[in-house]
Amino acid sequence: DGGITQSPKYLFRKEGQNVTLSCEQNLNHDAMYWYRQDPGQGLRLIYYSQIVNDFQKGDIAEGYSVSREKKESFPLTVTSAQKNPTAFYLCASRGQGDVGQPQHFGDGTRLSIL
């Protein structure tokens, strides 16, 4: 079955440590997105990529980095510069073309500070 796989499901970060969240999709989608969700709040866009080897900052990119070397993969690194990383992180993808295409989400990674 086609879908989006995020790993790990739970992740713990120590002070000063960088951690990388994985997002893989087999939907053949061109566009991929990373969101952060804090308790009781909506989704905020961190980074997005509409094509391989290209990505743009979203609304809250500081302290995060991404790469898009392959169409199916869009890993997110939470750097030590992100002072409040505890949140639920969601990856999404979207097919190009028809303006009516929705974003499809993975099951998320819950990141906490040790």
Place this chain on the structure above:
Amino acid sequence: QQPVQSPQAVILREGEDAVINCSSSKALYSVHWYRQKHGEAPVFLMILLKGGEQKGHEKISASFNEKKQQSSLYLTASQLSYSGTYFCASAAGGTSYGKLTFGQGTILTVHP
């Protein structure tokens, strides 16, 4: 700028109806609606496009008033499975094609 949703929370008995509103201060190209169960990923419900075309599934309907930059989601004869947080998301189009800005969410609780 983030779309504003109202109400913030709704409590229903099974079989009752509800309306969730979403308004934006920016011109909208399309409005997307999602439902999220606690601890899970958001699930797509519906897209409303500029020009009136509506796409979606399930027995839930929606409207899109382009002039007022507002959208409303209508849930009729609610079921227990409708419980969750509903988000609208706006798309501005142009070079931001495909980029969504989510509202803060409306918590819907359906009791037996």
